[in-house]
Amino acid sequence: MTFISSDPRLSKKQLFYRAGFVFILIIAITALHYLTLREEAIRHLVYRELYFLPIILLGLWFGLGGGIIASLLITVLYIPSIPSWSSSALMEHNLGYFLEIVLFNIVGPLVGWLRNREFQLSREKCEAEHLASMGQAVSCIAHDMKTPLTAIGGFIYQARKRLSSPARADERLTLAGKQVKRMERMILDMLAFAKPLNLECKPEPLSDLIRDTVTTVAGKAHHHQIRLQVEIEEDSQTILRCDRHRLQQGLMNLLVNAIEASPPHGVVTIRGLTMKKEVWIEVIDQGKGIPAEERQKILQPFITTKRGGTGLGLPIVNKVITAHAGRLEINNNPPAGTLFRLRLPENMPA
Ligand SMILES: Nc1ncnc2c1ncn2[C@@H]1O[C@H](COP(=O)(O)OP(=O)(O)OP(=O)(O)O)[C@@H](O)[C@H]1O
């Protein structure tokens, strides 16, 4: 763990504001100290205790390093306000100041250390849970693969026995081919989910990206009697820095889900727009919707309500978007249906 370990859930901007806030707090308390007459002992006592606030905050937000920096900085700022150390009459008083400085230098590092330890433990817990879910994934896949494999074995056996009647053999072999395809898809999904994503980002026109993806699912939409509607701002010149292949893979998963969730003759809309400094891609359907309490759950691997589904579609989308420093939102599409929104930064950090 590094000396200053900030909370990874906070953005650089948030950390900057927090550090600024604590710095101003320290300056304000120090100013109060120096602007108050020495005789006003009670007020000084209150200001001295106030120093614990920035110490604890820096320890919590920046770990051990933050705690140490805060205690040392406050010690340096505080020492000049202590009455002369040599005055024997003030010796008892000075002991209080001295102990307070010792406390500053214990509390800061202690809070920071405890925060670091808590982070370390929760990271280890996360890794353990991840490993467990991967183990569960592998066993689920193996289980799912067993059935089509057994079927393939059976079909091929029957086909071979019926070679005297080529038409029936062909029918069986076609079924075998379908099962093989299913297995291939499961394995590809599994790999896409389990493998670390090494993005190859390039500037891509948003409009091309969306239109190309729509073309890939046009056949499926037609089969389900769904109309695909593309909405992109006219003369849109939006360029998105992204890994085209991965992003299209994610969009395709959303479109396939939307098509599968829609009633016949429904409309699935895919919309691309720029909003503040973000690019939004929305996939909207008129299906039965997803209850609010289910929305987090379906981002977990292997959660599916479909017979042939692997439940890896949305986890893959989420993974791809997170790798692009974006996020996935799931909302209602009144009066019926769901709106999936990919929010991507216009200029993805390199
Ligand atoms: N647009 C949608 N409308 C309603 N429910 C949805 C929608 N998209 C996803 N879901 C629900 O979320 C579940 C998980 O979706 P996900 O894409 O992860 O897996 P899947 O579609 O079931 O299987 P796979 O994508 O692997 O074929 C789906 O089974 C479905 O119940």
Ligand SMILES: [Mg+2]
């Ligand atoms: Mg899916």
